[in-house]
Amino acid sequence: xxxxxxxxxxxxxxxxxxxxxxxxxxxxxxxxxxxxxxxxxxxxxxxxxxxxxxxxxxxxxxxxxxxxxxxxxxxxxxxxxxxxxxxxxxxxxxxxxxxxxxxxxxxxxxxxxxxxxxxxxxxxxxxxxxxxxxxxxxxxxxxxxxxxxxxxxxxxxxxxxxxxxxxxxxxxxxxxxxxxxxxxxxxxxxxxxxxxxxxxxxxxxxxxxxxxxxxxxxxxxxxxxxxxxxxxxxxxxxxxxxxxxxxxxxxxxxxxxxxxxxxxxxxxxxxxxxxxxxxxxxxxx
Amino acid sequence: xxxxxxxxxxxxxxxxxxxxxxxxxxxxxxxxxxxxxxxxxxxxxxxxxxxxxxxxxxxxxxxxxxxxxxxxxxxxxxxxxxxxxxxxxxxxxxxxxxxxxxxxxxxxxxxxxxxxxxxxxxxxxxxxx
Numbered sequence: 001x002x003x004x005x006x007x008x009x010x011x012x013x014x015x016x017x018x019x020x021x022x023x024x025x026x027x028x029x030x031x032x033x034x035x036x037x038x039x040x041x042x043x044x045x046x047x048x049x050x051x052x053x054x055x056x057x058x059x060x061x062x063x064x065x066x067x068x069x070x071x072x073x074x075x076x077x078x079x080x081x082x083x084x085x086x087x088x089x090x091x092x093x094x095x096x097x098x099x100x101x102x103x104x105x106x107x108x109x110x111x112x113x114x115x116x117x118x119x120x121x122x123x124x125x126x127x128x129x130x131x132x133x134x135x136x137x138x139x140x141x142x143x144x145x146x147x148x149x150x151x152x153x154x155x156x157x158x159x160x161x162x163x164x165x166x167x168x169x170x171x172x173x174x175x176x177x178x179x180x181x182x183x184x185x186x187x188x189x190x191x192x193x194x195x196x197x198x199x200x201x202x203x204x205x206x207x208x209x210x211x212x213x214x215x216x217x218x219x220x221x222x223x224x225x226x227x228x229x230x231x232x233x234x235x236x237x238x239x240x241x242x243x244x245x246x247x248x249x250x251x252x253x254x255x256x257x258x259x260x261x262x263x264x265x266x267x268x269x270x271x272x273x274x275x276x277x278x279x280x281x282x283x284x285x
Numbered sequence: 286x287x288x289x290x291x292x293x294x295x296x297x298x299x300x301x302x303x304x305x306x307x308x309x310x311x312x313x314x315x316x317x318x319x320x321x322x323x324x325x326x327x328x329x330x331x332x333x334x335x336x337x338x339x340x341x342x343x344x345x346x347x348x349x350x351x352x353x354x355x356x357x358x359x360x361x362x363x364x365x366x367x368x369x370x371x372x373x374x375x376x377x378x379x380x381x382x383x384x385x386x387x388x389x390x391x392x393x394x395x396x397x398x399x400x401x402x403x404x405x406x407x408x409x410x411x412x413x414x
Contacts, residue, residue: 014378029398060365064317065310083320085372153365155292155302192401196364197355199297200382201393203401228291232408236298237364271397273379 002100002177006047007247007261008040008186009215009280012056012129015273017089020132033277036267037133040281043264044134044142050181051097052145053104053170055246056126056188057152059084062118068154069116071166073108074123074147075101082122091128091137097144100177104146107173113166123147130188133279150243152189156227160242164223167249174250187247189240191268192233193275202235203276208268211241212278216263219248237275252284259285296410301363309361312349315339316366325373355385 019030061082063069079094105117127147135142151157158166167185174183191211194202211234214222223245230239252258261282269277292300299305306313315336318324328335336346348356349370357367364381371381383393396402406412 018377059368060313060317060363061320065306065313065366083322085319085325085369087322153301153363154306155300194298194402195378195382196358196385197297197299198386199295199402199407200386201396201402202404202407203397204404205400207404231292231298231300232295233404236295236300270400273377274382274397274401276401 002174002179002181002183004171004174004183004185004250004252004284005049006184006264006281006283007251008130008134008184009244009247009278009282010130010133010186010188011190011272011275011277011279012126012188013272013275013277014084014125014129016277017125017129017132018086020137021090032269033272034133036269036277036279039265040134040279041136043281047184048182049143049184051100051143051183053148053174053183053185054127054130054145054188055148055150055186055243056130057240057243058149059124059126060153061124062121062149063153065154068151069118069149070151070158071113072116072118072121072149073101073105074118074121074149075105076119076121079121079123079147081128082124084124089125089128091132092140094123094127094131094141094147095144097146100174100181101146103177104170104173107176108166108169111169111172113169118149121147126188130186148246150246152240152242157239157242159227160223160225160245163242163245164219164249167246168255170246171250171255185247185250187244189243190234190238191241191276191278192235192238194235195237195274197236199235201274203270204233204235204238205268205270205276207233208276208278212266212268212280215244215248215280216282217260219245219254223249251282261285294410296407296412299358305361305363307361309363311339311341312345312357312360312362313366315341315349316362316369319369319373328373352384354381
């Protein structure tokens with residue numbers, strides 16, 4: 001049967017992708033950001049996951065205002081890299097895992113989470129920047145990826161609680177899949193940032209530190225944090241952090257199966273462009 | 286029974302909710318069209334003519350031509366959509382975000398390098414700084 005070996009959490013700042021694509025990673029501004037992922041790149045090579053279930057949000061690229069799915073699972077065989085207005089990032093296309101994705105969709109919907117099933121969509125920096133941070137610049141991504149898009153563009157995003165419970169349902173689906181796959185689940189976005197209005201540039205290190213602490217040690221309590229706390233304390237775009245709770249909800253300890261996860265890596269840095277970068281790797285026990 | 290909107294007293298912040306989305310539908314869909322290189326070229330060649338192809342309000346069109354992102358947001362624009370205008374202009378997200386704060390590009394960049402805008406005094410409208 002398939003298993004979830006670890007969860008990874010990271011911001012997905014577009015400027016990080018641009019810095020990488022334009023060869024600026026060694027510049028003093030960017031060097032500390034990328035250094036925070038040196039361990040992670042090595043770790044991922046050693047872990048050799050068979051599939052990455054990658055939770056991210058689309059930034060008005062695959063989905064315009066014509067269609068705003070709260071939760072969308074990518075079930076296609078492959079996903080092209082979106083032209084977000086700057087031209088597509090020069091990164092490999094993403095190979096999907098239609099069989100596992102379809103299995104998860106069927107299982108999770110029967111568990112009362114009404115996913116939108118997407119057989120054709122482009123993927124944007126929300127998905128490719130985490131892959132770049134964790135993999136560098138390979139010719140092809142190391143394994144198939146199941147894109148899972150969460151609406152955080154039009155308010156309200158799903159609640160933290162809903163995301164956390166969804167993570168549990170995704171875990172149940174993966175564990176019932178009849179092939180011995182090593183699956184990782186990634187939650188991306190955040191941390192504190194605001195991209196709009198006179199309050200743009202907001203960073204709240206205290207909030208972010210507390211969020212990381214509680215994600216590790218008290219995800220159940222953290223999942224009950226209301227939207228307004230994210231908006232007020234972490235900025236209008238800080239609400240992306242609810243996506244981290246999907247990945248956390250899929251871990252063994254919060255499903256009555258094993259001890260708390262091992263914190264393999266923790267990193268925090270301000271700034272990357274407008275944003276506080278946070279990153280965690282948790283291994284299941 | 287009206288909806289609870291607890292986010293209206295967050296200073297300098299417009300939450301893109303159903304009401305804003307309704308107002309900004311055509312403005313945001315215009316922005317979306319700039320994901321195609323051909324459309325970017327046509328827009329740059331004659332902004333007014335390109336905007337007139339969209340059922341946007343005159344105020345929305347003027348705000349786009351002025352690159353007044355705060356005004357665009359007040360008229361229903363969403364930053365992820367408006368970012369396509371910045372991309373068309375060759376602006377970074379940091380330049381776009383900074384343009385809404387009344388700070389110069391350098392001032393905004395320096396603020397970010399120094400740890401960003403503090404949360405203290407920035408939680409509630411009218412809060413004492």
